[in-house]
Amino acid sequence: MSYRLVEVELTRAPEPIALGPEDHGLGLIARWKDRLVGFEMLKLDPGAVLDAEAVTELAERKFGARVVAAEIEAELAEARPAFAASPPSLTVAVCTKDRPERLERLLRSLEPVVRDGGGFAAVEVLVVDNAPSDERTREAVERLGWPRYRREPKPGLDFARNAALNGATGDLLAFLDDDVVVDRGWLSGLHGAWAAWPEAGGWTGLVLPYELRTEAQVMFELRGGFGRGFERIVHGVEKRDNRLYPVGAGIFGAGCNMAFDRRLLLELGGFDEALDTGAPLPGGGDLDIFYRVVRSGRPLVYEPRYAVYHQHRETLEQLRRQYWTWGLGFMAFLVKQMRHDPSLRPRQLGMLRWWFASMIEAVLWGTKRRLFTEVGFSLAELWGGVVGLVGEYDRSRARVRRIREVA
Amino acid sequence: MSRWTVRHLDLAERPQALERPAGGGSVYAVFWWRDLPLGMRAFDPGELPLDRRGLEQVTVEFGAKIAAARLAELGGPAPAGYDGRPQVAPALSALAGLTRPLQRLDALAALADRPAVDLSVIVCTRDRPEDLARCLAALAAQRSPPKEVIVVDNAPADGRTRAVVERFPGVRHLPEPRPGLSVARNAGVRAANGALIAFTDDDVKVSPSWTSELVRAFERSDAYCVTGLVLPAELDTAPQATFQVEMGGFGDNCIPTLFDRRFVETNLWEGVQVWRIGAGANMAFRREVFERVGLFDEGLGAGASGCSEDSELWRRVLAAGGTCLYEPRAFVFHTHRRDWAALKGQMRAYMKGHVAALMAQRDRVGEPGAVRRVVVQLPKFFLRSAFGVLKNGATDKDRLLASQVAGWFSGLRYLWTGRRRPVPTLAGDAA
Numbered sequence: 001m002s003y004r005l006v007e008v009e010l011t012r013a014p015e016p017i018a019l020g021p022e023d024h025g026l027g028l029i030a031r032w033k034d035r036l037v038g039f040e041m042l043k044l045d046p047g048a049v050l051d052a053e054a055v056t057e058l059a060e061r062k063f064g065a066r067v068v069a070a071e072i073e074a075e076l077a078e079a080r081p082a083f084a085a086s087p088p089s090l091t092v093a094v095c096t097k098d099r100p101e102r103l104e105r106l107l108r109s110l111e112p113v114v115r116d117g118g119g120f121a122a123v124e125v126l127v128v129d130n131a132p133s134d135e136r137t138r139e140a141v142e143r144l145g146w147p148r149y150r151r152e153p154k155p156g157l158d159f160a161r162n163a164a165l166n167g168a169t170g171d172l173l174a175f176l177d178d179d180v181v182v183d184r185g186w187l188s189g190l191h192g193a194w195a196a197w198p199e200a201g202g203w204t205g206l207v208l209p210y211e212l213r214t215e216a217q218v219m220f221e222l223r224g225g226f227g228r229g230f231e232r233i234v235h236g237v238e239k240r241d242n243r244l245y246p247v248g249a250g251i252f253g254a255g256c257n258m259a260f261d262r263r264l265l266l267e268l269g270g271f272d273e274a275l276d277t278g279a280p281l282p283g284g285g286d287l288d289i290f291y292r293v294v295r296s297g298r299p300l301v302y303e304p305r306y307a308v309y310h311q312h313r314e315t316l317e318q319l320r321r322q323y324w325t326w327g328l329g330f331m332a333f334l335v336k337q338m339r340h341d342p343s344l345r346p347r348q349l350g351m352l353r354w355w356f357a358s359m360i361e362a363v364l365w366g367t368k369r370r371l372f373t374e375v376g377f378s379l380a381e382l383w384g385g386v387v388g389l390v391g392e393y394d395r396s397r398a399r400v401r402r403i404r405e406v407a
Numbered sequence: 408m409s410r411w412t413v414r415h416l417d418l419a420e421r422p423q424a425l426e427r428p429a430g431g432g433s434v435y436a437v438f439w440w441r442d443l444p445l446g447m448r449a450f451d452p453g454e455l456p457l458d459r460r461g462l463e464q465v466t467v468e469f470g471a472k473i474a475a476a477r478l479a480e481l482g483g484p485a486p487a488g489y490d491g492r493p494q495v496a497p498a499l500s501a502l503a504g505l506t507r508p509l510q511r512l513d514a515l516a517a518l519a520d521r522p523a524v525d526l527s528v529i530v531c532t533r534d535r536p537e538d539l540a541r542c543l544a545a546l547a548a549q550r551s552p553p554k555e556v557i558v559v560d561n562a563p564a565d566g567r568t569r570a571v572v573e574r575f576p577g578v579r580h581l582p583e584p585r586p587g588l589s590v591a592r593n594a595g596v597r598a599a600n601g602a603l604i605a606f607t608d609d610d611v612k613v614s615p616s617w618t619s620e621l622v623r624a625f626e627r628s629d630a631y632c633v634t635g636l637v638l639p640a641e642l643d644t645a646p647q648a649t650f651q652v653e654m655g656g657f658g659d660n661c662i663p664t665l666f667d668r669r670f671v672e673t674n675l676w677e678g679v680q681v682w683r684i685g686a687g688a689n690m691a692f693r694r695e696v697f698e699r700v701g702l703f704d705e706g707l708g709a710g711a712s713g714c715s716e717d718s719e720l721w722r723r724v725l726a727a728g729g730t731c732l733y734e735p736r737a738f739v740f741h742t743h744r745r746d747w748a749a750l751k752g753q754m755r756a757y758m759k760g761h762v763a764a765l766m767a768q769r770d771r772v773g774e775p776g777a778v779r780r781v782v783v784q785l786p787k788f789f790l791r792s793a794f795g796v797l798k799n800g801a802t803d804k805d806r807l808l809a810s811q812v813a814g815w816f817s818g819l820r821y822l823w824t825g826r827r828r829p830v831p832t833l834a835g836d837a838a
Contacts, residue, residue: 011503056499060496060498061496064475064481064495064496064497064498064499064502065472065495065497066471067502068472068474068475068481068497068502068505069468069470069471071502071506071508072466072467072474072508072509075506075508075510076463076466076509079421196460197460231464231467231468232464234464236453236454237453238452238453238454239451239454240433240449240454243799243800243802350799350800353797353799354799357794357798358798361794361798
């Protein structure tokens with residue numbers, strides 16, 4: 001079961017969209033004057049054809065107000081005095097392990113963007129090869145020539161991220177996972193978000209689906225995916241409509257597309273190597289760093305123009321495992337947070353209560369509708385959360401200590 | 408709950424910041440483009456001050472929706488979805504030619520200058536002379552004075568209301584000894600001479616352009632009924648803030664919205680959500696409405712079932728093929744209930760009146776989803792709210808849940824009261 005993924009430029013007259021015999025729906029990415037303004041999933045019958053009129057109607061309903069918003073932003077930008085501060089330099093770090101094909105795909109999408117510079121003073125790309133089993137990644141980078149290569153023998157994503165932090169030279173440090181490709185507006189989007197909020201400590205960006213080829217990919221996106229919307233969001237110290245803020249750090253963005261003020265990361269002591277360790281505890285490191293940035297008093301800015309396309313898990317088994325790691329990583333992160341930041345104790349306890357109630361609610365919701373795959377995802381996440389809550393963070397710290405001793 | 412301040416901010420003036428209130432606390436901000444209301448948002452102390460960039464984001468967000476719903480070439484008033492929310496869908500073909508939408512808001516913000524010589528204003532009141540005096544003072548200050556102002560003095564305990572009315576030259580005093588808001592409103596309608604009939608309440612202060620904006624709204628559309636924006640006059644107490652900020656008050660958007668056949672048809676199966684159309688504190692009708700569909704149901708409303716006499720009449724308007732228009736340019740300020748006891752009483756009355764109105768709708772327009780809403784949707788809503796307390800912890804809003812459930816219980820008897828009497832007609836006695 002796949003969805004057809006189509007991109008439309010709304011300044012041009014809409015054309016009919018025909019689904020293939022295997023397509024059960026449509027994923028529609030909309031641009032206005034080349035700028036991303038919306039993404040919608042629409043369930044349809046296989047082989048269905050949306051005529052131009054239906055596409056127009058859909059676009060007006062779903063994206064029309066965002067187009068007017070984009071025009072107002074342009075109008076306000078005209079009236080704004082020119083931005084004076086000198087642009088920063090940027091290091092783009094890609095942490096990867098044994099996936100040279102995906103890495104090459106990402107680097108190919110990065111090349112024209114980096115060559116253009118996007119408004120930054122200088123841009124370098126740094127590939128961190130994390131405990132590789134062979135030389136394919138190094139060879140791929142050397143073939144291209146322009147990215148820097150660095151090896152981190154200690155296995156674990158946050159070891160690799162800290163290696164990037166120590167090897168980077170840019171004022172800003174952006175991270176990309178190897179399973180994404182960047183949008184052509186990615187770099188200028190990050191620059192725009194920096195120019196609007198230069199005092200921010202971190203920036204996160206839009207994550208759209210790279211493909212909707214399998215049932216797992218469609219289900220992940222229908223369940224919310226990584227989507228955080230098409231409006232810039234500035235996350236400050238408090239949030240009126242979120243009583244548990246900033247404890248549930250999932251609202252900030254995703255680790256596959258994030259950037260920071262490098263000096264702030266160094267001040268904060270970098271990433272927590274006991275999180276995002278790969279196999280036993282593959283998650284929570286991004287939540288942890290977002291949380292610490294916001295708690296340091298610096299805003300975190302979500303910018304939709306700073307966009308990537310993420311290749312979601314292809315099989316239902318992989319997806320179920322991902323939800324399990326989300327539960328595990330989130331709870332390990334929460335346990336750590338409760339230990340290190342006790343001033344937010346009431347909100348942390350509130351989050352525990354909210355999280356378990358939400359999971360149980362999701363299980364009941366799915367059971368009632370006999371959506372057992374969905375129930376499986378929720379149970380996996382719930383079980384991951386239980387394991388994460390009962391000592392996983394400490395177990396992971398012990399494992400990481402051993403890794404450091406070996407190295 | 409923290410202290411609240413209501414702030415009005417004109418974004419056309421390009422303000423530099425939304426400051427913290429001098430005495431601390433939260434801010435309920437109402438954003439304007441000159442005289443055009445754009446939207447409202449609550450801010451916690453930790454979110455303030457909001458600097459120029461934050462205000463620009465607000466300008467973008469609200470400005471886009473208002474421009475999309477108001478610029479004629481983009482399609483005009485947004486049709487209401489099943490939940491009464493405006494479905495803003497500007498025409499793609501016109502968007503290409505759209506430049507500088509904010510500049511275009513200037514023309515939209517110009518105040519109406521229509522004479523209101525065909526508009527009658529009816530204020531129903533019962534033993535609240537101080538409130539009434541403030542209400543009449545605001546009506547006396549209209550840019551376009553109405554044809555007449557009629558005060559219906561409902562079952563008064565004494566002569567104080569009459570004494571207040573006598574201080575305002577030209578305001579008619581109409582005694583109505585039978586108690587009940589619907590009875591009083593019907594008496595007002597029968598006595599009114601205007602082709603348009605507007606209602607407001609004694610705890611409301613209308614804006615100076617209220618009458619002329621209502622007249623403009625009727626001139627520009629063929630709607631049978633126009634409702635307007637009800638803003639909080641103050642949020643000085645926790646119950647007032649809870650009602651406005653947590654529960655949405657009497658409406659929390661400024662997007663002109665058209666309630667028509669589509670609104671009815673999309674939600675017949677669980678009861679058309681007519682109460683989303685507006686509030687009785689700020690509504691107006693063409694006189695023909697009362698000729699075509701009758702007057703207010705005297706079994707509904709304050710003093711009888713509790714409320715919803717307004718929405719039940721809107722339902723009949725929609726059933727007769729008429730439309731209702733929400734036009735926030737006609738705005739008023741309402742003083743919400745100041746203490747918990749009063750707010751709890753109001754919530755109880757609302758829920759009871761809501762059930763009663765649903766049954767009246769079932770009997771009159773054959774509302775297919777009415778019973779379903781009473782016996783399925785509302786209990787579900789209560790259970791969801793209770794589960795929400797388990798999940799999120801109790802908030803001030805949840806203090807009202809018990810009152811709502813109690814109101815629902817006491818409304819259940821309307822399920823069995825059988826077919827009701829027909830509504831009174833304009834001609835006089837109930838047909």
